[in-house]
Amino acid sequence: MxxxxxxxxxxxxxxxxxxxxxxxxxxxxxxxxEILMQLPHGAVVALVDGKHFELHRNTGDESNPELAALVSPDLDESNKAGGAGRDSSSANPTGHQIDEDAHAAAATQWLNTQVLGHKIEKLVIVASPRTLGEMRRHYHKQLEVALVADVSKDLIGKTGPDLIAALQAA
Structure with missing residues (x-):
């Protein structure tokens, strides 16, 4: 249909x-x-979950993408107020959700800075569903312009052809 x-x-x-x-x-x-996602040449793919942040760049072209791993930056996760009004409680005794939200906010802030500094022109964000929701709250308008796609999947640890296949199936 x-x-x-x-x-x-x-x-x-x-x-x-x-x-x-x-x-x-x-x-x-x-x-x-099936509609396949096109990954432009030079696009940066950011893989994020509550604890990890991995970066890859498409060194191939749209028809034959090849992902090269980039060095992941050190993030400033000191902003614990990033979560949506969460606090440690009996439902979250360790406060790990606050730490994961701070990680998501720090990763988004780093990506915002790179986009605003014209170091990233095309961006794909792949994050676990909970992390992606937190990240979207922190997107800068220019990041939204550079965003090719944001995908709600946990693909941390995947590399090369496995990551490309997962992105194309998204």
């Missing part, structure tokens, strides 16, 4: 009664045909 989206207020000139919009854009249904 395909989905059709009306692209503008134009009507078919041959039938004044028609409400058909022209031009029409047709997108294939995901269930009938």
């Amino acid at each position: 395909t989905q059709v989206k009306r692209a503008g207020p134009w009507t078919c000139p041959s039938d004044r009664q028609s409400t058909l919009a022209l031009p029409l854009h047709v997108w294939p249904d995901r269930s009938s045909e």
Whole structure:
């Protein structure tokens, strides 16, 4: 099944009664045909979870991506106020969620700085679902412009062809 989206207020000139919009854009249904993510040359892929932060760069092109590992930076995780009003309690006795939120906020701050400094032009963020939710709260507007995709998956530790396959299936 395909989905059709009306692209503008134009009507078919041959039938004044028609409400058909022209031009029409047709997108294939995901269930009938897999849509693959395109990873631009030079794009940085950031893998993040509550404790880890890994970086890769596409040294290939869109049709044949090749990921090279980059050195992960040291993050300043001292901002424990980054979490959404969480505090240590009986439900979270160790406060580990606060530490994970601080890690997500620190990773996002580092990415924001790199995008604002024009060191990253295209970015893909892959993070565990909980971490990605926290990261989205800290996205700068320019990071959102540079963002090719953000994917809610835990792919920490995957490299090379396994990571590319997982991204293309996302």
